[in-house]
Amino acid sequence: MTGSQSQATKTAVKPEFSFSAGMGAFLAQQNVSLLASSYQSGFIYGLGRNLETGGLNLHQGKFLRPMGLAMGDVGQLLLATEHHVMRFENVLQADQRINGRYDACFVPRLMHFTGRLDAHDTGVDEQGRAVFVNTRYNCLAMTSTQHSFTPIWKPSFIDRIVDEDRCHLNGMAMRDGQPAFVTAVSRSNTIDGWRDRRASGGVVIDVARDRVICEGLSMPHSPRWYQGKLWLLNAGTGDLGYVSEDGQFVPLAFCPGFLRGLSFVGDYAIVGLSRPRYGRFKGLTLDERLAAADSEPWCGIQIINLKTGECAEWFRITGGVDELYDVLALPGVTTPMMLPPDAPETVKLITFDQKTSQ
Numbered sequence: 586m587t588g589s590q591s592q593a594t595k596t597a598v599k600p601e602f603s604f605s606a607g608m609g610a611f612l613a614q615q616n617v618s619l620l621a622s623s624y625q626s627g628f629i630y631g632l633g634r635n636l637e638t639g640g641l642n643l644h645q646g647k648f649l650r651p652m653g654l655a656m657g658d659v660g661q662l663l664l665a666t667e668h669h670v671m672r673f674e675n676v677l678q679a680d681q682r683i684n685g686r687y688d689a690c691f692v693p694r695l696m697h698f699t700g701r702l703d704a705h706d707t708g709v710d711e712q713g714r715a716v717f718v719n720t721r722y723n724c725l726a727m728t729s730t731q732h733s734f735t736p737i738w739k740p741s742f743i744d745r746i747v748d749e750d751r752c753h754l755n756g757m758a759m760r761d762g763q764p765a766f767v768t769a770v771s772r773s774n775t776i777d778g779w780r781d782r783r784a785s786g787g788v789v790i791d792v793a794r795d796r797v798i799c800e801g802l803s804m805p806h807s808p809r810w811y812q813g814k815l816w817l818l819n820a821g822t823g824d825l826g827y828v829s830e831d832g833q834f835v836p837l838a839f840c841p842g843f844l845r846g847l848s849f850v851g852d853y854a855i856v857g858l859s860r861p862r863y864g865r866f867k868g869l870t871l872d873e874r875l876a877a878a879d880s881e882p883w884c885g886i887q888i889i890n891l892k893t894g895e896c897a898e899w900f901r902i903t904g905g906v907d908e909l910y911d912v913l914a915l916p917g918v919t920t921p922m923m924l925p926p927d928a929p930e931t932v933k934l935i936t937f938d939q940k941t942s943q
Contacts, residue, residue, distance in 0.1 A: 587635045588643035600626070600906045602643060605898045609634055609641050611888060617850045618689075618918045619900075621857060621886060622651040622664070625908035629664070632886075632900060633920035635686065642686065644922040653717065654913040655759075657709030662691050662923075663717075665704035670697045670715050670728050673923065676936045689918040692934060693926040697728035705755040706807070706911070711762025718757050718767065721750050725757065725764055725792070738764065741795050742772045749776035758808035758815060764792050766815055768805040772797075783821060784869060789828060799828045803869060807847035807857075807911070812891075818844035818856065821869040825856055825889055838894040841875060842882045846912035853897060854889040858882070859908040886912060 586602060612618060618633035629651050631644035650667035657663070662673040673691035677683065683690050697715065705718040719726040719734055723743045726734035736746050743751060756768035767790050771782035779786070787802030803821025810816075814827045817834075820843050824836040838856075846857025860882045861871065875882055885901035886909075915921055924931040 586641045586643055587638060588645065600902050600904045602900070602902055604641060604900045608888075608898045608900060609639070611853075611898045612641075615850045615853070616917055616919075618915045618921050619848075619855060619886065620654055620913045620915060620921065620923065621846065621909050622648075622654055622911045623906055623909050624650040624652055625859075626906040627651070628906075629923045630902075631921040631923055633918065636919065637686070642920050644687070644920075646923045646925050646928070648925050652910050653705050653707035654911045655707040655709055656913060656915070657713060658762075659713065661709060661713065663707040663709060663715055664923075665707050665717055668698060668700060670699055670704060670707065670717055671695070671926070672715065676934070683922065687920045687922045689915065689921040690934070691921065691923040692931060692936075693924070696926060698733075699728065700733045702726075702734060703750065706757040708757055708759040708764060709762075710759075710764075716757070716759075716764055718754055720754055722746055722748060723751050723754050725754075725767065738792055738795075740767075740769065740772075740790055742774055744774060751776055751778055753779040756806050756808045756817065758810045758817075760810040765810060766791060766798075766808045768802075768808050768817060770804050787819070787821070789815070789817065799832050799834055802834060803871075804843075806845045809847050809849065811849045816847060816849075816854065818847055820844045821871055823871045823874055825854055837891070838889045838896070839874060839878075840887050840889070840896070841878065841880045842884065843871060843908075845908075845910050846886075848912050848914040849891075850914045850916065852891045854891055855912050855914055856887045856889055857909040857912040858885055858887060860884050862908075884909060 621630045629646045635642040652665040655663040664671045672695035674694045675689045703721040708716045724736045724739040729735045753770035758766040770779040771786035787805040788797045789799040806818045808817040816827045825838045826836040842858030843861035848855040888898040
């Protein structure tokens, strides 16, 4: 595997990366590359192909607590971080490459300073506006030019917008350009109440109807609407599955880790896995299932065949990196890079709109 790392990303942590033999062929066949965020390590990983060597390419960009990733209809890329919701744009034309390798270079072009909101999932609405899960204030929010955020919705069981993570609202599924479904670890309406409901208090809420449509989940994350179904990760059990019409969670595949981050391409789901923080997440069903499978949890990505539930390909990280938060498929991109706002490469990279320069 080849890769690069900006000068701003030097760190004492030296993880090792491994992958299945068919991962490169899968990315080529699907004409896709992947992004993964790790708030624990502070990196965005861009996994693509090196067309010169025929192998994989990994680009690493250092960010301050990177979390939710989302792509808008016109190609704008959103990222939630410790203090910001950032909008990135690919500055390259179809025939352009950086370093003769990267065919997509996502550069920060708009940074909303939000303060520390513990923002989780992000989305782009039909008007191109940033929407995000404001976990610290138990609501969905938009960015504001005057304030830290503008609340746009909260669950009915939360009585007011207050600085208390009560239910651990975390995931958001967009549908037709609007926030459609969210996940929460519980219905708790007291500060930190969700921690006592991790095993079975999780819910999925229909935003428009403000109604719980699926319950009894264990730390659900990453709801996504795809191919006419609402998919999600039941992180506390290690299951990828979907919500049936009668409101039941239907597991499709067990993955050996605490699951967060879900994206799709064709008939495949891209699933993020983490090694759980047992000090905080001890006692979940995931522990029992890993023991029964004689397996250890691992950090990385699994590609799950939606028709069979089997793992088709995988990418694994060991040594120093334990947790991912989100994953995002980039259709039509071979080798991506995502530049941090304070990296020397970002400061030196100047582009302009050539259509208006004549």
